[in-house]
């Protein structure tokens with residue numbers, strides 16, 4: 001039997017045996033490229049998660065509340081409590097107490113807001129450590145913050161290339177001058193997961209604060225933000241959390257900073273709800289991470305996210321993680337068995353759902369693969385990123401992916 005045939009029969013057995021396989025039917029899947037064409041293999045849940053079928057109804061309900069109750073719905077429906085109930089759903093996914101999580105805003109803006117509190121360059125502690133190949137938005141945010149404080153980014157931003165050890169070594173080297181360590185939990189390019197607990201402990205013992213951008217980690221890998229003593233974290237709602245394009249984001253502020261006197265950028269939605277509508281002149285923060293909220297929540301935009309988070313709770317995040325590990329390991333093995341040396345997996349074993357693949361034929365291979373109905377993502381110069389999502393991708397699709405990728409490689 002050729003490797004693809006035996007992998008296909010193994011995948012069929014795995015799909016039949018896994019109690020989570022039917023979850024796939026709880027999502028809308030994109031249409032084939034041509035009517036009646038091959039089904040789309042969607043491996044881009046790390047960029048935009050698929051739509052849960054329950055999202056439309058959830059949004060429709062909010063629309064009906066708006067048309068039938070208008071402003072009364074803030075009190076007569078549950079609008080005033082939406083953020084708190086979403087924080088409840090979100091907290092177990094990131095390993096936090098509900099009071100440490102707030103839902104709203106957008107990822108890069110939230111990073112800026114939180115840096116206002118947690119990046120306070122002073123007394124020779126001015127530097128920010130981040131990964132050399134961090135997501136561009138994070139690089140722009142960090143450089144502009146340094147600049148805004150009247151400092152020079154090229155002097156203050158320490159870019160670290162490499163793995164956990166490289167980060168730990170850089171923390172040691174800059175021990176005296178480090179103000180903040182700001183890392184992605186998972187590097188978006190390689191898919192490598194950092195040892196966030198160890199890095200956080202080292203950064204704090206050096207006297208720096210620690211922030212995490214969890215865009216690629218939230219809803220993907222297990223996180224223990226509270227136990228790791230991370231100072232703050234932020235993530236978006238539209239990648240693995242399936243909240244919809246540009247969905248509201250979320251952030252974490254560790255309990256030990258609640259009630260802090262440290263400066264923050266305030267808005268009325270961060271004001272203590274007990275007196276928010278008395279419109280007092282002086283700002284008095286809400287207890288917990290909610291005290292860093294700024295503006296009125298987007299009730300409509302939160303609806304699909306709420307539907308999605310309810311599905312996470314229904315299934316249980318640990319079960320999803322267990323399935324994710326098996327699914328990604330199967331894809332890794334299938335690639336090696338079916339495609340050998342023509343495709344190389346760059347992602348190390350410390351990983352979540354994403355594999356970054358170095359492919360022969362570069363961009364042409366990617367274009368052929370896309371034309372064959374595989375939705376994945378391309379990064380210059382020769383890397384394809386594929387993210388099998390345990391909620392809606394199947395073992396069978398991993399084999400089909402290898403088949404279509406094999407057929408897209410240059411003729412050898």
Ligand SMILES: *Cc1c(COP(=O)(O)O)cnc(C)c1O
Nearest residue numbers: 106107108135137188213215236
């Ligand atoms: C996706 C992603 C972003 C996107 O930020 P937005 O403010 O939501 O546009 C930022 N940083 C990282 C690491 C990401 O993966």
